[in-house]
Amino acid sequence: SQQGEEDPQALSIQEGENATMNCSYKTSINNLQWYRQNSGRGLVHLILIRSNEREKHSGRLRVTLDTSKKSSSLLITASRAADTASYFCATDARGSGGGADGLTFGKGTHLIIQP
């Protein structure tokens, strides 16, 4: 079963604009992670935010986490054509009483950056 729900399912923006994707989940978590997947390829880990953190930055990425609302957002600033990919949030419930011992992924947001 998939715990995370990304919103929107698809997003198309112009190069240089910022892209924001949201993720909601259902159970208690230890941490939440974001991954990118280019078409037909494996997933690449982007960033991890722990349950006691509210915001984290990595380069052009900014992630927020609101555990009271069970939601997270991923912001990609100054988007580039190479950012075109699917983006997935994944929850790690290990040790939090939230369930599965492996990551649980959402269905993803397909991001298209128009050059």
Added chain:
Amino acid sequence: DTGVSQDPRHKITKRGQNVTFRCDPISEHNRLYWYRQTLGQGPEFLTYFQNEAQLEKSRLLSDRFSAERPKGSFSTLEIQRTEQGDSAMYLCASSPWTQGHGYTFGSGTRLTVV
């Protein structure tokens, strides 16, 4: 170490045949995971190993599926009597056993059952 390797990249098989996929994780990683992904969906958890012990199996893993990690290094995933519904991308990932680390995924094996 060049990351997680999966073999083969693509597999086309006839319904009813058996197939086996291989995954070579990052050598320092104790944990190894198998996921299945269908078009337009996120990866779905199948099973994972800590060293050679298989610690959890999803309900998705029917009796036709078996996974092994005999020496705590590489792993194999076998599907017996394949069905068309088994067509998917099979992804392998590895991670250290401690919490707070992301997974490193392989490029996947795309299975097509005809």
